[in-house]
Amino acid sequence: MALLGLAVLAGTISGVAALRAAPTPADLPRPSPTVGEEPAKPLSFGRTLEPGRYVISTLAPNFDDAHRITLEVPEGYAGVSAGFAVLKDALDETGVSVWIVDGVYRDGCDGALSRIDRLAGRSTDRLADLLANQQGFRVSTPTDVAIDGFAGTYMERRVPAGTDISDCDAGEFRVYQYTDEGWAVLTPGQLTLVWVLDIDGVPLVIDASLEVGASAQVRAELQQIVESIRIDPVE
Numbered sequence: 001m002a003l004l005g006l007a008v009l010a011g012t013i014s015g016v017a018a019l020r021a022a023p024t025p026a027d028l029p030r031p032s033p034t035v036g037e038e039p040a041k042p043l044s045f046g047r048t049l050e051p052g053r054y055v056i057s058t059l060a061p062n063f064d065d066a067h068r069i070t071l072e073v074p075e076g077y078a079g080v081s082a083g084f085a086v087l088k089d090a091l092d093e094t095g096v097s098v099w100i101v102d103g104v105y106r107d108g109c110d111g112a113l114s115r116i117d118r119l120a121g122r123s124t125d126r127l128a129d130l131l132a133n134q135q136g137f138r139v140s141t142p143t144d145v146a147i148d149g150f151a152g153t154y155m156e157r158r159v160p161a162g163t164d165i166s167d168c169d170a171g172e173f174r175v176y177q178y179t180d181e182g183w184a185v186l187t188p189g190q191l192t193l194v195w196v197l198d199i200d201g202v203p204l205v206i207d208a209s210l211e212v213g214a215s216a217q218v219r220a221e222l223q224q225i226v227e228s229i230r231i232d233p234v235e
Helices: 001-008 061-066 126-134 214-228
Strands: 051-055 067-073 078-079 085-088 095-099 104-107 117-118 143-147 152-157 175-180 181-185 191-199 202-210 232-235
Touching: 051 085, 061 067, 067 085, 067 104, 067 214, 095 214, 104 126, 104 214, 126 152, 126 191, 143 191, 191 214, 202 214
Parallel strands: none
Antiparallel strands: 051 067, 067 232, 078 085, 085 095, 095 202, 104 117, 104 175, 143 152, 152 191, 175 181, 191 202
């Protein structure tokens, strides 16, 4: 997804098999913080972060009030406004973000609100199916995975490099809606890795986005970030 727009909340934003989190049994106990470990910090906007563990937001107050998502950020990344993503320095479309999705556009080039499939009942399987079959994307075969002990579905999605996004509504290839905003791909050929997890009955999307030409080192860094994610109840 074009993550340049992450820096402007009112805008749109925008992931490779190497980033796939190794499947683990969903009932495995989630790791507890190590004794002496520093508390997770809020993501700072507009500057490079010190390596460490940070709290990331889904922008959905009801979810964030009940769940705390943290991840380990390596050197060379920055936070975005409202703390809902981390971006690789100097790569505007490469990073990790988390989302609570309200609906999925049936066709990425058709931005009409009437063409959005809403998530009635907040079904994780329903969301995974909509993303796997969304028109305009080349999507890998979905597979079962788990992150931090939460079961879900993993897939890789790409808008073909030959897609002329300028012909789409508003020049955007839209993916889904969240909190009345639209999330869009702005660059043809960009790869998005998507995990759809069931968090206590609510589908959570973890997105790892890689712009065209991103290095193997950057892919490995995003893998480490995703695999470091912890999801804990707010007490």
